[in-house]
Amino acid sequence: MKYSFAINTAIGLILSLGAFHSANAQVSKEDNSQAEKLYQQHCQSCHGVDRLGAMGPALLPENLARFRKNKAIKVINKGRAATQMPAFNKTLSKAEIEALASYIYTPSKASLSWTIADINKSKVEHFDQSKLPNEAQFDADLMNLFIVVELGDHSATLLNGDTFERLDRFKTRFALHGGPKYSPDGRFVFFASRDGWISKYDIYNRKTVTEVRAAINTRNIAISSDGNYLIVGNYLPNNVVILNTSDLSPIKVIDAKDSDGVSSRVSAVYNAPPRHSFIVALKDVKEVWEIPYSDKGGVEVYKGWAHDYKNEAKAEGWKLEHQFPVRRIKTDDVLNDFFFDPEYINLIGTARNSHNGQVINLDTKKKVASIALTGMPHLGSGITWDYQDKEVFASPNIKEGKITVIDMESWQVIKEIQTEGPGFFMRSHSNSPYAWTDVFFGPNSDKVHVINKSTLEIVKTLAPSPGKNAAHVEFTKDGKYVLLSVWDMDGELIVYDANTLEIIKRMPMKKPSGKYNVYNKINYEKGTSH
Template identity: 85%
Template sequence: MKTSLIARSVLTILLSLCTLSSHAYSADKLSNKAKPVVDHSKAEKLYEVHCQSCHGVDRLGAMGPALLPENLARFRQKKAIKVINKGRAATQMPAFGQVLNKSEIASLVEYIYTPSKASLKWTMADINASKVQHFDQSKLPNTAQFEADLMNLFIVVELGDHSATLLNGDTFERLDRFKTRFALHGGPKYSPDGRFVYFASRDGWISKYDIYNRKTVSEVRAAINTRNIAISSDGKYLIVGNYLPQNVVILNADDLSPIKVIDAVDSEGNSSRVSAVYNAPPRYSFIVALKDVKEVWEIPYSDKGGVEVYKGWAHDYKNEAKAEGWKVQEQFPVRRIKTDDYLNDFFFDPDYINLIGTARNNHNGQVINLDTKKKIASIALTGMPHLGSGITWHYKDKEVFASPNIKEGKITVIDMEDWNVIKEIKTEGPGFFMRSHSNSPYAWTDVFFGPNNDKVHVIDKSTLKIVKTLAPSPGKNAAHVEFTKDGKYVLLSVWDMDGELIVYDANTLEIVTRMPMKKPSGKYNVFNKISYEKGTSH
């Protein structure tokens, strides 16, 4: 959509989370009177001017979701007209009612519900053919070509000009700044030793960057529209979760060659978009969130085919494999876990035995035991909790989980023993990111949406009270903090083209330094990510 109205950011993906409703689409249910006679050449031009920058060439998706009949099947045209006219609350979708007239909006809607001329298939052959080898990794040094604590480095994503910064977490010196693919999404993932970092873009490109040598070594396009990636604990495999095609792709992390493509189809044959993919370290498996079907998938990985070496389950995995019709040596088999409701946003307990999930429909959260494949509890969650950004900490001799909320101004704190809500902490507006560190007494949360989006709350984890509200750069959106590996400093982003990275003392809450950046978004500390520090997202 028109970027002069609102700066593009990674959060435009929320359009897909908030607007693809459960209503069945039927184009011919609109009255003939409501249907304009569409001049597709004019509608296509409107799309190019107002929509293409976010939704991609041929409507295949970029910063925003793909706008195709396949993606809009659950979304009525009348509602699409309303969204274009008025925008969408809690997303980066602007209103076009003052820019386009009713006829233009109607013709745009008709256009996006027509099939794309582009192919929506992306095969193993397409993936292989897309590979770009920038450097021969075998010829690069195996030691870092600079002096720094390699565990206290950060990757900072700068959305403003599609770049990333490699930052020294001790001196806050910029060690490298390099171009990335358009519209990175889902957070970069580090190899277990911290040497390599992998990025995913909304249009399916997976990039591998060698931190030691400060070079992007290889890239491959795994899909047309991608949600995110995860890396196995042994560093051998990447899994890519996709909207288009509706599948997951397993890549060799060494050379980014595709190993397996698994269509996202439930046991009844229904296809689904993939909301997200996760690594579950104690289980030696990937967990897959499916947006459109009532299933969660577990995909084990190991050198012996995934079904012979598995330490996370209390029951006999081979018996279950046999019951579900797996071949004993099948690589990356799918273990299906059926759910009572759609679950597309997840969090896990520290042992990765229980999955906490919600649908985007104001229903209660569900707690699913991954070992028994059964729901063990419901959680009173309203609004739109952002579980994927939740964190845990120790509170009064119990482990608690806290989640921000995209629709309501509150933080929900949950007891992870009985799954009851302990407290709802009121904030100055809906938020998106929450972070802490095991060495810090505080949890930080932004107020990303609404008029107070320049505010950040600091919560005392021992009292569950807000102890300070900061305004790092008045009038500019403040969001997403990350701690240094020791928890002494907090890095915060000011999401603006004339933005900055602000470093705070994590204890005194005083500003240490400011660094100008082009719309910095997420920042990711090597140690915190590879050690699964409980104060950060995984």
């Protein structure tokens, strides 16, 4: 279904539902053939060959969870709010839309399994890493580099954050998703694509060195703080895959099933540095997982659950050391979006159809508070800062035009800052007095608000390229400059002075989206996403 890939999480909302009913899937061979042609014409470019997913999610009975066919017809007919899914009611007839809806509920001819053997077989070694120099082959502050993802032609730019000059521009896999992640020393950057490809790029030598396909449909990746392990969260198959970062060889595949054996898609994976563990968000069951990647995880660092950790590991028949045991944390509802406090003690999550957020203490595995949250807060793009001698958390909202500011001690809403429309990304820096947020959805998508963090007021609204979607800022290492994307095929990367808000430079780019500063990412700078 022809739409532009735009945002990391909102795309995942498209048709992210459903129970498969075989009665609804019965179509004649003739009807099925016609529907397949319609799919190839209107849907394949985004949802992939054999409906296995590409820019958009896989459209298969196995991962259309919690969604009935009549609702699928409605989505195809009218599109889906807060995503890039368009309406087809003026393009296709009623009968064609019904045929398409029936078709996506029929089994795919393609194999839906992806094993360790498949991962190993897929490996592509472009360069022998051991033979490449261990020093950067260019002059720049290696901590103030950026990777800029250009979705328009599936490329990425390596950018000097001091001079704002390109150091490299290289092709990426189709439809990157979830944000690239850096090794702790900043030398390597890892990418994940919608269709499961994991790529390792050597910044020092400006070369993609190794790639493997870890899954059929991937959500995102995270890297352990010691730099040894990379975890891949997947929609298809329902699992997480743990890779060795040195050569991207698979170490372990863990099926995403709750304690009752119910399978689930994995909506996201995170690194929790103080805990020496990964956190896994499950999309279809009422559990969150913690997976220690070091024997320090939960034992030496968090004595409070050492006994629990050992018992669970023993019960599953796993050894403690580097075997990635799963620690299950029960939740009151299926959580769709996540944020963590800076110490990674508390998880803040929201359920899609709830008006409350849940605060879950990861040490005790219990809910400690509820937060009044309406609309569709995008916690994954939330940020924290100090306000009136307390730490606050602020989240944009992809359904309502507001920013919600929350006291992280009382978990009470301090203020709702009204914006000119729903937004998706929010960013700041510890050295900046301002927080920036876009108005990604709706008629004012060319606007960006600048909020004073000490007053919680919008001090300026920018329209950097009128009529074109402006979104996602990232700060330089020192917080002096802000880089903003104009999400258009004839788009731009715009550099602002972070204090005067004056434009310093404009760089033409092909639909630039996320920008990722090496220092801010590897040091978990407060104002950026993790």
